[in-house]
Amino acid sequence: xxxxxxxxxxxxxxxxxxxxxCNEHFVRHCDEQVRRAIHSHRMLEPGERVLVAVSGGKDSxxxxxxxxxxxxxADGLYLGLGIGExxxxxxxYTREFAxxxxxxxxxxxxxxxxxxxxPEAATATRRAPCGSCGLSKRHLFNSTAIEHGYDVVATGHNxxxxxxxxxxxxxxxxxxxxxxxxxxxxxxPGFVRKVKPLVRLGERETAAYCVLxxxxxxxxxxxxxxxxxxxxxxxxxxxLEDRSPGSKAAFLFGFLERGxxxxxxxxxxxxxxxxxxxxxGAPTPGDVCAFCRLRAKTGAIELPEPTLRQxx
Amino acid sequence: xxxxxxNPKREVEVDGPITVHALxxxxxVSPETVLVIVGDELVTHDRKLPDDASVEIRPVISGxxxxxxxxxxxxx
Numbered sequence: 454x455x456x457x458x459x460x461x462x463x464x465x466x467x468x469x470x471x472x473x474x475c476n477e478h479f480v481r482h483c484d485e486q487v488r489r490a491i492h493s494h495r496m497l498e499p500g501e502r503v504l505v506a507v508s509g510g511k512d513s514x515x516x517x518x519x520x521x522x523x524x525x526x527a528d529g530l531y532l533g534l535g536i537g538e539x540x541x542x543x544x545x546y547t548r549e550f551a552x553x554x555x556x557x558x559x560x561x562x563x564x565x566x567x568x569x570x571x572p573e574a575a576t577a578t579r580r581a582p583c584g585s586c587g588l589s590k591r592h593l594f595n596s597t598a599i600e601h602g603y604d605v606v607a608t609g610h611n612x613x614x615x616x617x618x619x620x621x622x623x624x625x626x627x628x629x630x631x632x633x634x635x636x637x638x639x640x641x642p643g644f645v646r647k648v649k650p651l652v653r654l655g656e657r658e659t660a661a662y663c664v665l666x667x668x669x670x671x672x673x674x675x676x677x678x679x680x681x682x683x684x685x686x687x688x689x690x691x692x693l694e695d696r697s698p699g700s701k702a703a704f705l706f707g708f709l710e711r712g713x714x715x716x717x718x719x720x721x722x723x724x725x726x727x728x729x730x731x732x733x734g735a736p737t738p739g740d741v742c743a744f745c746r747l748r749a750k751t752g753a754i755e756l757p758e759p760t761l762r763q764x765x
Numbered sequence: 766x767x768x769x770x771x772n773p774k775r776e777v778e779v780d781g782p783i784t785v786h787a788l789x790x791x792x793x794v795s796p797e798t799v800l801v802i803v804g805d806e807l808v809t810h811d812r813k814l815p816d817d818a819s820v821e822i823r824p825v826i827s828g829x830x831x832x833x834x835x836x837x838x839x840x841x
Contacts, residue, residue, distance in 0.1 A: 465800075465809065512827070613826070659825075674772050681828055
């Protein structure tokens with residue numbers, strides 16, 4: 454195969470684009486896809502401080518690298534999840550890359566700073582660990598960004614992640630989630646903006662980017678994610694993609710261009726109508742936010758007794 | 766040739782020469798879900814691999830993101 458741009462020997466083919474690229478032009482292709490995503494969805498403005506949520510995996514490290522090379526002031530935030538050796542290794546990959554990049558890395562350790570780990574949360578809630586993990590990440594990315602004065606949180610969700618979430622939402626016709634599924638979640642009281650600049654790159658592309666740029670990343674799968682529903686959706690979509698390249702992109706981008714706004718209605722204002730968590734002050738529709746309820750279940754904190762409302 | 770597979774990590778022997786495309790077919794691996802690395806070099810699907818090649822088939826699929834609720838979390 455030959456590079457689509459320079460006709461030199463190719464190192465990677467991208468069937469979705471019916472193209473192959475040499476090292477140099479593949480890196481340019483990735484830059485271009487990220488630049489297009491940022492501009493078309495107005496994700497970032499020049500001069501904004503960006504906090505990149507980094508896990509030590511291919512997507513988040515590739516994202517951080519590309520944003521810095523595109524000239525954004527992007528720092529990293531690593532969350533120690535307490536998943537044994539897997540977390541120790543992931544942290545080491547992240548710190549090594551931060552040093553290589555020469556950018557600040559903030560760290561939050563669930564056990565030391567919040568009093569629980571993801572395996573403990575899974576036991577306490579008797580639910581799949583991915584739920585507690587996602588909840589902890591979303592809360593702490595947002596609160597850490599606010600605490601340190603960042604304008605926006607960028608996450609490494611890629612085209613495959615977003616297409617798999619979309620498939621799950623469509624299979625359940627979950628109109629609320631469909632209304633909220635977008636590469637940009639605007640800022641609202643108590644929330645910084647959240648963006649997904651890798652939405653135009655598949656995960657095979659982000660992995661190839663890391664290999665070609667010499668970025669060492671955590672290759673092993675999270676031991677707690679094995680067999681989850683999200684991976685099942687990806688398997689189905691990849692079977693379709695094998696037979697018909699471009700299916701995942703058509704599914705996701707078709708939804709964003711022509712489907713999303715039909716579901717956006719109520720989702721648009723719901724974040725403006727939240728109150729404050731009586732424990733931590735985070736936005737919540739109830740008295741105590743989901744994150745504090747999770748911490749209470751693990752025994753990390755005690756919730757205050759509900760206040761009795763005086764009648765008459 | 767020695768072929769390293771992951772999740773779980775294991776090594777299998779495959780007779781060469783063989784193209785990357787045929788190797789993935791023989792191992793029943795979807796080309797969309799992996800990178801093929803020879804030494805420290807990425808290779809495309811039409812590349813013919815010699816019998817003495819040392820090959821890594823690296824999965825690229827990562828999983829596990831729960832759906833966010835409006836307050837940014839799932840109620841436990």
